[in-house]
Amino acid sequence: xxxxxxxxxxxxxxxxxxxxxxxxxxxxxxxxxxxxxxxxxxxxxxxxxxxxxxxxxxxxxxxxxxxxxxxxxxxxxxxxxxxxxxxxxxxxxxxxxxxxxxxxxxxxxxxxxxxxxxxxxxxxxxxxxxxxxxxxxxxxxxxxxxxxxxxxxxxxxxxxxxxxxxxxxxxxxxxxxxxxxxxxxxxxxxxxxxxxxxxxxxxxxxxxxxxxxxxxxxxxxxxxxxxxxxxxxx
Ligand code: SAH
Numbered sequence: 001x002x003x004x005x006x007x008x009x010x011x012x013x014x015x016x017x018x019x020x021x022x023x024x025x026x027x028x029x030x031x032x033x034x035x036x037x038x039x040x041x042x043x044x045x046x047x048x049x050x051x052x053x054x055x056x057x058x059x060x061x062x063x064x065x066x067x068x069x070x071x072x073x074x075x076x077x078x079x080x081x082x083x084x085x086x087x088x089x090x091x092x093x094x095x096x097x098x099x100x101x102x103x104x105x106x107x108x109x110x111x112x113x114x115x116x117x118x119x120x121x122x123x124x125x126x127x128x129x130x131x132x133x134x135x136x137x138x139x140x141x142x143x144x145x146x147x148x149x150x151x152x153x154x155x156x157x158x159x160x161x162x163x164x165x166x167x168x169x170x171x172x173x174x175x176x177x178x179x180x181x182x183x184x185x186x187x188x189x190x191x192x193x194x195x196x197x198x199x200x201x202x203x204x205x206x207x208x209x210x211x212x213x214x215x216x217x218x219x220x221x222x223x224x225x226x227x228x229x230x231x232x233x234x
Pocket of ligand 1: 107
């Protein structure tokens, strides 16, 4: 993990330490993301801190610092580092803030968020992935994350409102419960669309209402649930 001078919420005493090879590859990835237009230095520092190799199958570890998605269990994917960085940047997180993530998957994005936020609530609909993501958080020494297994399209009202909400799977439209659970000044970042065309959307809640922006074409796995695609279509 990063040296103590870091402004990030870096955990103490992780049980996992990266091989020096991976530390070098991670720094190279950070440079690539900077060249591709990621500007927020704290986001880049978080990417430079989280051991992405720890979030993929052992057989794929050598590929873990390429800027692309990789397969994980249950037909899902660990998101491309650029898109993780871009979505995190769009959330404009402040220290101590509260974040909701829908689609923990491998847990990689959860760890990036945990370095920048006060508390991360993460939901994953596939039980085995939820369990593994939670175990990984503990092994890395994160105690400000909770990963639970249920349909996240309804949000997690118990801990609402959230300063940032991020979904890593694309539904046919923006789930209304997620909009409702956004704090004033908060941002919701998510892909919307089907397997042919998806757009990254940011909805920001202001004192007077909501503002929506489009942030380009993306490709995510389907968001399956009550306010997403039905199981059969997905
Ligand atoms: N950022 C994650 C992305 C994982 S892929 C990573 O880098 O590992 C998206 C995840 O969303 C999948 O694991 C999928 O199971 C999950 N998902 C899809 N629909 C969901 C829903 N309704 N609620 C919670 N998780 C969902």
